[in-house]
Amino acid sequence: MSNHAAASLAHQHQFDDAEQQYEASTLGMWVFIVNEVMFFGAMICAYVVYRVVHPGVFEHASQQLNITLGLVNTTILITSSLTMALAVHGAQQGKRGQMLGYLLLTMVLGAAFLGIKGFEYAHKYSEGLVPGLNFTYTGPHADESQLFFSLYFALTGFHALHMVIGLGILGALFAVGARGMFSRDYHTPVEISGLYWHFVDIVWIFLFPLLYLLGLH
Amino acid sequence: MDAPETPKNYLTADYSIKSWLLTVDHKRIAVLYLVSITAMFLLGSAFAAGIRLELLTPRGDLFTSDTYNKLFTMHGIVMVFFFLIPSIPAVLGNFLVPIMIGARDLAFPKINLLSWYIYVIGATFAMFAMITGGVDTGWTFYTPYSSWVSHTNVTATAIGIFITGFSSILTGLNFIVTIHRMRAPGLTWFRMPLFIWAHYATSLVMVLGTPVIAITVALVGLERIFHLGIFNPQMGGDPILFQHLFWFYSHPAVYIMILPSMGVISELITCFSRKSIFGYSFVAISSLAIAFLGFIVWGHHMFTTGQSVYTGMIFSILSFAVAIPSAVKTFNWTATLYRGSLSFEAPMVYALCYLGLFTIGGLTGLFLATLGTDVHVHDTYFVVAHFHYIMVGGAILGYLGGLHFWWPKITGKMYPDGIARTAAIIVFIGFNLTFFPQFVLGYMGMPRRYHFYVDEFQVLNVLSTAGAGILGVGYLLPMFYFVWSLIYGKKAPANPWGATGLEWTTPSPPPTDNFAQTPVVTEDAYSYENLPVPTRASAV
């Protein structure tokens, strides 16, 4: 986007021009992502510590997770990242139809992820593997297994919460975009929402091997 | 009130309540924060008064042990999370960061307003916990006491701190983006006021550290609600892991409190010495160094917990390293004073008191960073005295000094300088009388967090309580003369102190957009040598 095109655009009063606004918004989202990385990082730190302290128990408990559903969800989320990137791609070129179509597809994939996650949660509940609500596992090391599932639900729960927020953002983008508010020259919200969505994908990229894969061998 | 022909400023732009509660002007949001944190400070001080009154006598005759536990817990929670952390960044930083870099507002004004509402909501949860019986875990929430044993309202407090954390994160995010992207033409990084450098470093700590405490208290809350074992040793958890995560934030949080204060002192010392600061770039970089090192020393809070001795050694050595950038600052301030044309208006008196108190606080920190010595004085009044020298002697004196320095800019009114100087001296005397005896008490072995003690300690405790009374007077005085100045104070000129910096080039109080036109910066910060010594407008 060229400077003279940007300068003609509306921008909020605190900025000198639209370019400054764009750069500030992008940087703002990156700083927010730094904060989010630390947020999940702390939980992952707790998980890694207990994984080292109770290796056998955690591997055994991890085998209770459904690897197929985890793999399907990983595929869905990576695909949704692709569609999100293509939505941004469309926005950058001012192709409104492409942008809206891919946004919709991303939302469908995100919803599918949450649906499968909900199914997994319900299944765990019926198996009595939800600490605090219904935990009836009585095998050896029941307490340490409960620790694994506590962290599993904390990690995936906060991740799912981020997905729900992301779906809300995408829905808002779709509504605004459908009214033609974004153009080749102004699509900052689409871009920075894309950053957020990709970040949520990255969290899952780490959660999947950490939670699902460690007890397979 | 201003005459009609006076140009509107941010205070007179609109008088309705709505215009305040829905404002996106960083200056008005700073005032909102000023009012809210002052209220929290009064609350926290009331708890402190209760603690000191109880400790007047060796017996527990004023409160029960349970009540006393709640008093020191709520004193700590209110002061740390709801006063000290937002104090300078959210009030002075909010007001000054955009003005000092020549911007019209912060990068995200609505997020700035949101951060204030988040703060208020978080504080409401904490207040709710206090009204419905209080909390008794200590402000550190050590598990499993906080997650399994305590019957007090830990969950509501944890929710309050979780929520308030986001207000701090959003403030930090706003500052980082603003400082990167919105500096006036010509304002390069090494021309920025040191106040801005300090706030930049603080913001990094806020963004990197605060999410960790948020998730940690969230896990404690979940453990409490669902009876999980995340930090419970009986169920395979490890309480020391909680302390690692807690101090990963809460040690850097000390630098959230002290770094902005250091920024303020850099401004005050140069202005009232009429000299540019000695070693500008060293002082600037030392802020970043403190923020960086602050993240890798948290284990010195845990020397006696049973963490690995080798880890303790590493943490001990790294803790000593923090002394280097801190000393760089202190020595450079002192070198700035040397052969300066000093004058002693109230802000400068605060700055000089700060220098003395921060030095004592910092040096006693070295005792505590030493593994062997720490085992002796851990959990005694020595620690209490040490961190009050940093947090009160450092952070609050910096806050008060800054408030006195920029009060004419914020309100457009001068306060009586003589009584302000007296108040600063009273704070200094009261503070030392309160906390110096506690070093001795701690060294003699008086543990913290007990509401009765052996008779031998009474004399020093009486001194400490007497000092707290004097300190209270020193805190109350500014509240009176600041309010007085709003009504009767002389109108402040744009630059009452003859200081450098963009904030002094705009009228007091500034117009809503801060500057009539975007300023252009052509010289380094603190070029006092080029300025004539002003006739000070300090008299009422």
Added chain:
Amino acid sequence: MAEHIVSARSYFAVFFALMGLTAITVAVAFNDFGAWNNFVAIAIAVTKATLVILYFMHVRYSTHLTWVMAGAGFFWTAVMIAYVMTDYVARGWIPVPIAQ
């Protein structure tokens, strides 16, 4: 705004690389490499995350500042985990006499 538009073709290439790596990480997990299992799993996850950050999040075409920001969170998470782990790894190295 010197905005670099990544071609749709590169997005698909990155996507297929991510899917391939997912397949590899699952396949590897079924074999037992002892202590290397965790290492391989994390290495693949880091590679995948890097691909997403560089291409989907456009960091490859962004300013140095964005590079720093993109790395900062991961760097400090790594610092946190590394330091906490020193404690858990070395905790038993000095035997502490337990009172009778």
